[in-house]
Amino acid sequence: MIDFLVIGGGIAGISAAARLSKLGKTVVLEGETALGYHASGRSAAMFEENYGAPTTIALNAASRAFHEDKELLSPRGIMLVGTSTEAEAFEADKKSLKLTDIAVSEAQDMIPILRADNIDRAAYHADAWDIDTDRLLQSFRQMGQENGAQILTGREVTQIRRASHGWQVTTAAETYDAKNIVNAAGAWVDQIADMASIPPLGFTPLRRSMARIAAPGGHDPRNWPMLFGPGEDWYAKPDAGALIVSPAEEDPTTPHDAYADDMTIAEGFARYQPYVTEPVTRPLSTWAGLRTFAPDRNLVLGPDVNDSSFIWCAGQGGYGMQSAPGASQALADIIGGGTYALPIETMAQLSPARFADR
Template sequence: MTADFLIIGGGIAGVSAAARLSHLGRVTLLEAEDHLAHHASGRSAALFEPNYGLAPVVALSQASEDHFHEAGGGVLSPRGLMLVAGAGEDAAFEADARALGLDEIAAADARAMVPLLGPALARAAHADHAWDIDTDRLIQSFLREAKENRAEVVTRARVTGLGRDRGVWRATTAAGEREGRILVNAAGAWVDEVARMAGVRPLGFTPLRRSMARIPAPAGHDLSRWPMLMGAGETWYAKPDAGALIVSPSEEDPSHPHDAWPDDLVLAEGLARYEAMVTTPVTRLLASWAGLRTFAPDRVLVIGPDPSEPSFVWLSGQGGYGFQTSPAASRLAADLLAGRPPALDTGTVAALSPARFV
């Protein structure tokens, strides 16, 4: 049976779109891997920081907050965010604190909150407006909504060919052929490849690798109430995670679409930047991994029908903002496809539209 909406990509973008669009018609979602949220969505830092990113991204994040408090009984838990800087990092520190809406605090107060911070700490800023996202609960909430409206979710269905005939898109996949009248491109790092298969002009997305290491709780500290730490200039970050600590070098190395893995040298350099600010060195890793954060040329999400082919819809370029923007981004896609006025202001809608690249 021909679906109304054929979604390619089973990360948070595709799953949230499936939920929203399932109220408008029949949905089929295609995911290449064995399970949903395998790539970038499965490797997220899972933080909701509504002031993080450029203005259109911030608008999406702020418009998503109510959903986070309601979905699945609520998917947020308190975390907070602390920016730390060493000597000579004043310009980067002040720019980050201003952009993220953080209040400067005394170094002694920062150490009282995070006893791990060492003598290299020169300045610190903090705010409570950052929360951990229960990403699994959020995905399951969207998935449940989609399936309640009879959406079809097909895994192990890598798309190898796309064509359109008589108003219907046909996707050739490892799980057989699927059809849909509207094609939604939510394929993460592969969005330009999907566009090429569909005969639509790629927009120039770039996947950027970001690595992470999971280390034991330093010196046996209880990390449960520590905020996420970020080095000035976003040169590294560290976030408590289930009794351990995730540390990232925050690199943005251009890559190609693939199942990413960490670069050991880059990871070591990032851990060294983290170690310079703390009292306990890293002696072992519990695990390490990497993900691809895929950005449009202007680092803003791309949401809406392609100007040259309105039945081809972009829901792409989530970068590092996929989870925290997903409620509002998927709602905008549904608003546009339903022909109803978007909840977001017209300036933000235009800034997110693929028409900006024409």
């Protein structure tokens, strides 16, 4: 008998499985042929502790030691630039991200393609890091397997039924008997809930598109910080000797294998272009991912109020990679009945109980 049947093999599911495998027999079912295929594999992969809602920031802080202990982080830094017409949004972002004002000339020293004739303000801090996402996934995978967890790919769930012992979950390959289901299906979490006759919570997948362009003007961008426009209207991030540019859009959509829209990519280039001297070139590649949020944009961790054997691990949005160590430990604290590593108030804001009236 399986104690915890985890549906979803992205960072949410793999990290949850790693933690829960210490509490009982754990199996992961991933519908794709590889782990981290959807949102997890299309992340900007940054650890910025001050990024997200207050509960997400708390989870980020709780995740830091894991990232550091596993040597998953490499220096990147983060920079915000703006113009006189964007002063209010600039100040709001600077405050929320805890950035420090720097001279435009200093910003140009770090990113030489910045346009000093347009940009009149900049802010920066060094405490932002690239995450080795594959190593993160594999670290949790190894943790789970060392505790006996079974991780299965190519196992799309087709049916979920109640049983006397808990649940029967069917794929094209076989049927699995489990005491508990852990719903970590990313953009598909409400669909999984519906299959189990559990009321959905109203998650919304939001598309975000990205384009990789050649290194601008022959520069080597590998040591440049991640660059944002005010209001997160766009961002640019070095990637494998090239540059990723995104309009940072949040377009509501349905759960699917997301792809970039050409017009949206063009809009992202149009937002980015006024801040840099080098003209945008034809993209080397484009892609999109889905950032899935609960209605209040906080993660949802713990047993459903209608059935404690149906456990939510959902709503990571764009913060899954950086918050996964803290979020998965919080989930294990809830299920294991141990002492919470996070404050009670934070745990309450993450609990499915906040949707009790749905």
